[in-house]
Amino acid sequence: MTEPATILTDLRRVLGEARVMVKAAQLAAYESDALTSFKARALAVVMPETELEVIEVVKICHKHRVPFVARGSGTSLSGGSLPVADGVVIALNKLNKILKLDPLERVAVVQPGVTNLAVSTAAAPFGLYYAPDPSSQQICTIGGNVAFNSGGAHCLKYGMTSNHVLGLKVLLPDGEVLTLGGSSLESVGADLHGLFVGSEGLFGIALEVTLRLLPKPQRYRTVLAAYHSLEAAGEAVASVVSSGLLPGAMEIMDALAIQAAEAAVHAGYPKDAAALLIVELEGEDRAIEAEFLELERVIRASGAYEVRIAQSELERLTIWKGRKSAFSAVGRLSPDYIVQDGVVPRGKLGLALKEIERLSGVAGLRVANVFHAGDGNLHPLILFDGREPGALEKAEHLAGEILGLCVKLGGSITGEHGVGVEKREHMPIMFSSSDLDAMKRLRLSIDPLELSNPGKMFPSGEAPALVSHAPHPLERAGVITRE
Amino acid sequence: MTILEIQDFIKSNASVKVRGGGTKPALSSVANLEMHELSGMLEYDPSEYTFTALAGTRVSEIAQILAEHGQHLPFDPPFLMAGATLGGTVAAGLSGSGRQRFGGVRDFVLAVQFIDGLGGIVRGGGKVVKNAAGFDLPKMHCGALGTFGVITELTFKVFPAPKAWATLQLECDTPKTALETMQKLAGSSFDLECLDVFGSRVMIRIGGVINALETRLENLQKFVGIEGQVTRDDTEIWREAREFLWVVPNAALVKIPLTASKIPTLEAKILEHGRTRYISSGNLAWLEWTDSLENLDLILLELQLSGLVLRGNTPRVLLGKQVGGVLLERVLNTFDLERKFNAT
Numbered sequence: 001m002t003e004p005a006t007i008l009t010d011l012r013r014v015l016g017e018a019r020v021m022v023k024a025a026q027l028a029a030y031e032s033d034a035l036t037s038f039k040a041r042a043l044a045v046v047m048p049e050t051e052l053e054v055i056e057v058v059k060i061c062h063k064h065r066v067p068f069v070a071r072g073s074g075t076s077l078s079g080g081s082l083p084v085a086d087g088v089v090i091a092l093n094k095l096n097k098i099l100k101l102d103p104l105e106r107v108a109v110v111q112p113g114v115t116n117l118a119v120s121t122a123a124a125p126f127g128l129y130y131a132p133d134p135s136s137q138q139i140c141t142i143g144g145n146v147a148f149n150s151g152g153a154h155c156l157k158y159g160m161t162s163n164h165v166l167g168l169k170v171l172l173p174d175g176e177v178l179t180l181g182g183s184s185l186e187s188v189g190a191d192l193h194g195l196f197v198g199s200e201g202l203f204g205i206a207l208e209v210t211l212r213l214l215p216k217p218q219r220y221r222t223v224l225a226a227y228h229s230l231e232a233a234g235e236a237v238a239s240v241v242s243s244g245l246l247p248g249a250m251e252i253m254d255a256l257a258i259q260a261a262e263a264a265v266h267a268g269y270p271k272d273a274a275a276l277l278i279v280e281l282e283g284e285d286r287a288i289e290a291e292f293l294e295l296e297r298v299i300r301a302s303g304a305y306e307v308r309i310a311q312s313e314l315e316r317l318t319i320w321k322g323r324k325s326a327f328s329a330v331g332r333l334s335p336d337y338i339v340q341d342g343v344v345p346r347g348k349l350g351l352a353l354k355e356i357e358r359l360s361g362v363a364g365l366r367v368a369n370v371f372h373a374g375d376g377n378l379h380p381l382i383l384f385d386g387r388e389p390g391a392l393e394k395a396e397h398l399a400g401e402i403l404g405l406c407v408k409l410g411g412s413i414t415g416e417h418g419v420g421v422e423k424r425e426h427m428p429i430m431f432s433s434s435d436l437d438a439m440k441r442l443r444l445s446i447d448p449l450e451l452s453n454p455g456k457m458f459p460s461g462e463a464p465a466l467v468s469h470a471p472h473p474l475e476r477a478g479v480i481t482r483e
Numbered sequence: 484m485t486i487l488e489i490q491d492f493i494k495s496n497a498s499v500k501v502r503g504g505g506t507k508p509a510l511s512s513v514a515n516l517e518m519h520e521l522s523g524m525l526e527y528d529p530s531e532y533t534f535t536a537l538a539g540t541r542v543s544e545i546a547q548i549l550a551e552h553g554q555h556l557p558f559d560p561p562f563l564m565a566g567a568t569l570g571g572t573v574a575a576g577l578s579g580s581g582r583q584r585f586g587g588v589r590d591f592v593l594a595v596q597f598i599d600g601l602g603g604i605v606r607g608g609g610k611v612v613k614n615a616a617g618f619d620l621p622k623m624h625c626g627a628l629g630t631f632g633v634i635t636e637l638t639f640k641v642f643p644a645p646k647a648w649a650t651l652q653l654e655c656d657t658p659k660t661a662l663e664t665m666q667k668l669a670g671s672s673f674d675l676e677c678l679d680v681f682g683s684r685v686m687i688r689i690g691g692v693i694n695a696l697e698t699r700l701e702n703l704q705k706f707v708g709i710e711g712q713v714t715r716d717d718t719e720i721w722r723e724a725r726e727f728l729w730v731v732p733n734a735a736l737v738k739i740p741l742t743a744s745k746i747p748t749l750e751a752k753i754l755e756h757g758r759t760r761y762i763s764s765g766n767l768a769w770l771e772w773t774d775s776l777e778n779l780d781l782i783l784l785e786l787q788l789s790g791l792v793l794r795g796n797t798p799r800v801l802l803g804k805q806v807g808g809v810l811l812e813r814v815l816n817t818f819d820l821e822r823k824f825n826a827t
Contacts, residue, residue: 186740194622
């Protein structure tokens with residue numbers, strides 16, 4: 001690696017003085033992403049404004065063998081945009097243009113710094129929307145969504161980010177630029193845009209993303225059901241599934257999460273419920289009316305002690321408001337928390353929750369559960385007080401045990417947050433050493449110098465500093481949530 | 484052949500060409516590794532919406548098992564009755580008219596096990612409907628024509644099948660009107676299982692709860708403003724599409740991804756040598772081609788389109804604009820440095 005001063009001189013030549021940030025106060029703002037228990041200080045944070053500037057920056061990094069991390073809004077929950085100490089952070093927020101929005105072809109071409117919600121907002125006048133809806137969608141960027149294959153509450157029916165990315169212009173770690181996929185839903189040849197999505201920044205940077213837009217559903221029907229036990233709610237999900245219905249979303253919250261959400265936003269949830277289930281159908285008017293009759297029958301027969309059907313858009317939004325605020329609300333119950341997003345086969349949900357409860361008891365840490373029941377994607381929130389010595393380590397240990405449980409039950413260590421820094425040591429419980437070796441070879445073939453977002457996804461020797469840290473300021477303000 | 488035998492075969496051969504059901508002859512006519520023995524469902528739990536099967540398993544066998552539980556593969560795999568296998572469907576990256584509503588084969592493949600050029604077993608993806616761990620190796624194999632290795636096992640997401648189907652066929656005055664009607668429907672919020680254009684005919688399939696179908700069909704007709712023909716028992720209509728019964732036996736069959744706006748220029752170029760069926764709102768053309776494939780290659784190149792030859796005599800199955808570039812080279816170097824699997 002070259003002398004830092006030389007690298008900075010080269011960067012300033014391209015970006016000028018002001019957009020190469022090196023002051024301690026400037027760097028501090030980028031030390032962590034939404035996974036605040038990890039931090040690292042970069043050599044510089046740079047703010048390119050054009051595609052060409054990004055390419056130049058990456059070429060400089062490549063020339064000097066400096067590792068770089070591309071970053072959007074820093075909402076990663078797995079430490080995906082954690083800087084590399086003494087590396088360069090490439091903040092892409094200024095590449096925030098929607099380059100094209102074609103209502104007839106129903107595609108949008110956007111720069112990586114465009115926020116997720118901005119795409120749907122721009123598409124709305126045409127009756128279209130962008131389907132993936134991570135809870136941080138107000139501020140998280142498409143570039144980050146692409147890198148980590150973000151999900152949301154509607155993945156079972158609509159898929160994740162990768163199912164909505166049709167094409168990419170990518171910048172490889174050595175400065176090569178190429179186009180993958182296109183504007184069509186179909187392609188021939190290896191699906192390399194599919195491979196690029198979810199590669200956690202290890203294959204380079206997406207400079208332009210072609211997204212598929214969907215016509216907005218004609219109608220939503222939403223039901224909220226309260227149960228005396230989590231198992232009963234889990235069984236209700238199984239009944240919905242076996243009835244042959246395909247809801248757009250099925251969400252469960254446990255007692256702790258319900259209480260927290262109630263305290264925070266007064267959604268009017270039944271406060272004494274051990275579990276709440278939200279099921280939403282969406283689609284063509286007449287079809288949904290007919291399907292909803294079936295759903296209502298299934299839910300009423302599922303042992304729910306209270307069933308509420310949203311009668312208006314306002315009532316529907318109120319039901320969702322509690323659910324969407326659950327994470328920041330739980331955050332109020334405890335100075336710190338970490339959240340996992342392991343996946344279990346849907347049929348094992350009850351078993352998984354019971355085991356999480358047991359592990360939580362053993363660890364002496366409270367765990368709140370909010371999850372995407374439709375696709376078995378858990379979100380256990382482990383509450384702890386970082387000021388207590390050893391509390392963070394204890395919470396991390398419990399988190400690890402929960403991930404092990406997910407894999408043991410036939411699931412995955414991550415449904416939508418990605419591996420990042422946080423779960424890299426857990427990769428070997430899901431993949432064999434030869435699988436990991438193959439992935440590592442792929443990484444090295446694309447980025448032999450391991451410059452692009454190193455230290456993510458693969459288990460490796462030196463772990464970055466684990467520090468206890470208050471929630472992200474945006475999270476405290478309720479702007480972003482951890483799910 | 485067992486997995487161990489396939490590993491040995493790869494290690495001891497300089498060229499490995501795989502054949503599944505042989506339903507896409509342009510892709511498998513010179514095969515030396517037959518996959519049909521590597522067959523069978525390994526895991527299927529209907530309540531999980533997933534199954535895992537060996538790659539040589541016939542899609543028809545899978546479809547039958549799924550149907551017994553009211554489920555299906557919504558991407559409507561082509562050449563089902565002709566004997567297409569799961570592995571061949573993924574390797575060729577093929578989806579049928581039913582991809583309209585929920586996506587294609589790439590959107591339903593969850594996990595893969597394959598054997599790379601060194602004979603090593605590699606797994607990628609996860610056996611649950613949602614997973615973000617590791618590189619998306621299952622997607623990488625979609626359309627790769629087996630160039631990264633021999634696919635041995637696949638996990639798919641499945642969905643509940645609609646309880647009833649109906650098809651509405653609209654005979655328009657001209658192909659142009661048909662395309663305009665297709666575009667209008669594609670941008671609408673109707674839930675369509677299939678949306679094809681074949682000449683001046685628009686073919687629309689809907690599915691769902693039986694007692695809502697009648698009203699939905701009426702609403703569709705009102706929306707398009709064209710009197711159409713309704714078929715409630717529509718299996719035969721879509722079998723003809725899925726099995727390519729409409730393609731004359733001696734013609735070449737080519738898959739051409741595109742967008743609806745490119746259709747008029749493609750039509751103007753192919754004229755009397757080709758007949759097209761557009762599926763999935765004009766995102767894909769199936770082309771029946773009677774001229775030389777070299778000529779088609781030039782036409783596609785000029786239009787900046789790519790094509791995949793499924794039937795027809797050609798030394799090169801990928802036509803027109805070539806895709807993948809340096810990234811493809813690097814991925815190939817990872818899994819098959821010696822280019823044992825290079826199908827083209």
